[in-house]
Amino acid sequence: MNFKHTKTLSGIILLSVLFFSCNNDEKNVQEEELVKATIRAGISTNAYDTGWAVNDAIGIAMLDYAQTRRIDNIYNYRYYTPSGTESFVPSSTDQILYFPYDGSQVYFKSYYPYQSSLSSDMTFPVTVEDQANLPAIDVMTGTHVSGFSKTDPYANIQMHHRLSKVIFKFTYGDNVEDLPLENYNVLVHGMKVSGICDILRDVVDVDDNIKDFRIPDRGLEHQTNGIVMPRPAGNGVIFDFTFTGGRVFEAAMSDTLQLLSGHKYTFYIRLEGSDDPGPGPGPGPGPGPEVATIFRGDIQDW
Numbered sequence: 297m298n299f300k301h302t303k304t305l306s307g308i309i310l311l312s313v314l315f316f317s318c319n320n321d322e323k324n325v326q327e328e329e330l331v332k333a334t335i336r337a338g339i340s341t342n343a344y345d346t347g348w349a350v351n352d353a354i355g356i357a358m359l360d361y362a363q364t365r366r367i368d369n370i371y372n373y374r375y376y377t378p379s380g381t382e383s384f385v386p387s388s389t390d391q392i393l394y395f396p397y398d399g400s401q402v403y404f405k406s407y408y409p410y411q412s413s414l415s416s417d418m419t420f421p422v423t424v425e426d427q428a429n430l431p432a433i434d435v436m437t438g439t440h441v442s443g444f445s446k447t448d449p450y451a452n453i454q455m456h457h458r459l460s461k462v463i464f465k466f467t468y469g470d471n472v473e474d475l476p477l478e479n480y481n482v483l484v485h486g487m488k489v490s491g492i493c494d495i496l497r498d499v500v501d502v503d504d505n506i507k508d509f510r511i512p513d514r515g516l517e518h519q520t521n522g523i524v525m526p527r528p529a530g531n532g533v534i535f536d537f538t539f540t541g542g543r544v545f546e547a548a549m550s551d552t553l554q555l556l557s558g559h560k561y562t563f564y565i566r567l568e569g570s571d572d573p574g575p576g577p578g579p580g581p582g583p584g585p586e587v588a589t590i591f592r593g594d595i596q597d598w
Contacts (some may be wrong), residue, residue: 331446406438471569
């Protein structure tokens with residue numbers, strides 16, 4: 297009896313060893329054959345019309361190729377560019393993206409700027425009220441264009457701006473030749489300022505929050521720029537340009553102009569002034585703003 301019992305136990309132990317040995321062999325094979333994704337993220341220009349800045353970071357999720365579901369709940373992996381080029385690397389070893397072991401194709405869904413806390417539905421709030429740091433509000437999402445599986449691990453992503461950029465360039469009118477074009481700001485009236493970026497849909501859904509906000513002087517010669525929400529054509533958008541000494545010039549945006557995502561709009565502003573000294577600030581006719589004219593506009597892809 298004792299002999300038979302011992303023999304049975306030996307058989308069980310042998311089977312267990314074989315079982316775990318097979319599992320370990322499979323695990324080792326999988327680990328050896330896992331292929332890392334090499335991420336390259338391109339942009340036309342960033343918020344300042346240049347390339348990526350050093351340490352710019354994007355968030356990436358791994359979806360099935362049809363973009364219907366996340367794979368292994370992999371999302372918001374942080375990749376950054378240490379050199380300010382289009383080459384992005386994981387921020388830590390637990391953020392490395394591996395292609396599926398079985399060779400199936402995937403789709404990398406990406407966005408910028410990186411959010412340390414991202415909801416599971418891959419949305420995040422957006423606001424353009426604070427214009428001090430343009431890259432912080434330059435919302436982009438990416439299109440995965442090549443490198444979809446471990447047989448082609450060089451994943452290329454093209455990032456696209458989802459908001460609109462506005463540029464104001466100033467020239468002098470008849471009564472403002474002595475006006476220093478520095479230390480100025482643009483007060484924007486009548487625009488919506490917030491929304492939700494839906495990364496999966498590549499869109500910012502703008503809400504109904506209309507609020508004044510200021511675009512500061514950025515130290516550029518006779519111009520400044522900001523990022524705003526896309527909007528359909530309509531009236532009610534006013535720009536107030538305030539300069540050193542308190543002189544304020546006002547211009548209205550055309551009610552036929554729509555602001556599209558991924559486009560930049562250059563407004564050429566002539567500061568007309570007034571030859572009526574009046575009681576208001578500067579030589580203007582009263583307490584209200586002086587006249588500025590938008591005499592030209594350009595629209596470009598951003």
